[in-house]
Amino acid sequence: MTDWQWIFSAVSAIALFLYGLSGFSRELLEAGGTRLQQWLHRATSNRFVAALLGAGFTALIQSSSAVTSLAIALVDGGVLSFSASLAILIGANVGTTATAWLVSLKLTALGPIALSLGALLSALAPARWKPIGKVLFYFGFVLFALDLIGTELLPLRNNPAVVTALAQAGSPWIGVLAGIVITALLQSSSVTTGLAVVLVQQQVLATEAAIYLVVGANIGTTVTGLIASASMGTLARKTALINTGFKLAGAALFAPALVLFAQTVARHAPTPEMAVAMAHLIFNVLSSALFLILLPLYVKPLERWARRTG
Numbered sequence: 604m605t606d607w608q609w610i611f612s613a614v615s616a617i618a619l620f621l622y623g624l625s626g627f628s629r630e631l632l633e634a635g636g637t638r639l640q641q642w643l644h645r646a647t648s649n650r651f652v653a654a655l656l657g658a659g660f661t662a663l664i665q666s667s668s669a670v671t672s673l674a675i676a677l678v679d680g681g682v683l684s685f686s687a688s689l690a691i692l693i694g695a696n697v698g699t700t701a702t703a704w705l706v707s708l709k710l711t712a713l714g715p716i717a718l719s720l721g722a723l724l725s726a727l728a729p730a731r732w733k734p735i736g737k738v739l740f741y742f743g744f745v746l747f748a749l750d751l752i753g754t755e756l757l758p759l760r761n762n763p764a765v766v767t768a769l770a771q772a773g774s775p776w777i778g779v780l781a782g783i784v785i786t787a788l789l790q791s792s793s794v795t796t797g798l799a800v801v802l803v804q805q806q807v808l809a810t811e812a813a814i815y816l817v818v819g820a821n822i823g824t825t826v827t828g829l830i831a832s833a834s835m836g837t838l839a840r841k842t843a844l845i846n847t848g849f850k851l852a853g854a855a856l857f858a859p860a861l862v863l864f865a866q867t868v869a870r871h872a873p874t875p876e877m878a879v880a881m882a883h884l885i886f887n888v889l890s891s892a893l894f895l896i897l898l899p900l901y902v903k904p905l906e907r908w909a910r911r912t913g
Contacts, residue, residue: 607715613755623744630737651896654694661698668827679839702793703880706800782819792824811868814882841909853890
């Protein structure tokens with residue numbers, strides 16, 4: 604296979620993953636329909652329940668970008684309160700870690716099974732089961748595409764130029780910045796996280812460098828919410844800005860100990876790929892828990908600022 608053929612094959616695998624994520628999120632949200640909005644609305648009474656819902660939905664649909672955009676849209680429509688939206692956004696930060704575990708535990712091998720069962724249900728099952736079939740099909744599609752990405756990235760191990768370029772991510776700030784840029788361009792932290800774990804499995808990327816990438820991906824994923832809120836009201840736009848602020852603050856809190864944190868997790872994890880998943884989970888749980896516990900202290904000032912015009 605020539606270099607150009609390999610590049611197009613790798614890009615195609617990533618494109619399939621993005622398509623699968625989009626389809627999976629769409630079908631699951633459609634299957635939830637009005638009930639999903641009702642559940643989110645009920646979450647306004649308790650910030651911990653709201654955070655759990657945000658984490659659960661994000662883990663389920665494999666897209667913090669989709670949950671963030673949905674929460675911002677519901678705030679704009681008056682369905683969701685401002686304080687509940689912040690708790691949901693904080694929870695989504697934890698739910699997005701599911702992708703790294705799917706790849707690190709090698710659950711991508713289940714992709715063809717889920718895809719085939721979903722296709723059969725969609726084609727042969729009674730009407731009421733067809734939505735479930737579509738959801739299962741796209742979930743299998745996502746896992747299958749992740750597995751395909753791993754296969755297509757194998758030649759990277761023998762490409763000196765790529766290995767040298769990826770080695771630059773071993774610098775914390777370059778790694779974090781690369782994670783931000785890649786995620787902002789692809790509009791999906793799941794892709795960046797999945798790629799990071801796959802590259803560690805392929806022994807192309809150092810474990811610490813992959814951890815820096817996923818920390819950056821946490822920040823880059825907020826671009827989707829900023830774009831989605833651009834055509835909405837002031838409250839929605841400022842909610843998206845606050846979400847970006849959460850992610851930046853979380854990264855800033857970890858910054859002084861980021862290198863030590865990455866090295867410690869890499870040293871004690873059972874495998875390098877699980878180290879990436881563990882670091883992603885620990886980082887997001889700790890930063891999210893802090894913001895969630897302190898939410899009553901800062902929600903009122905933020906709400907007054909968010910409701911100002913201009």
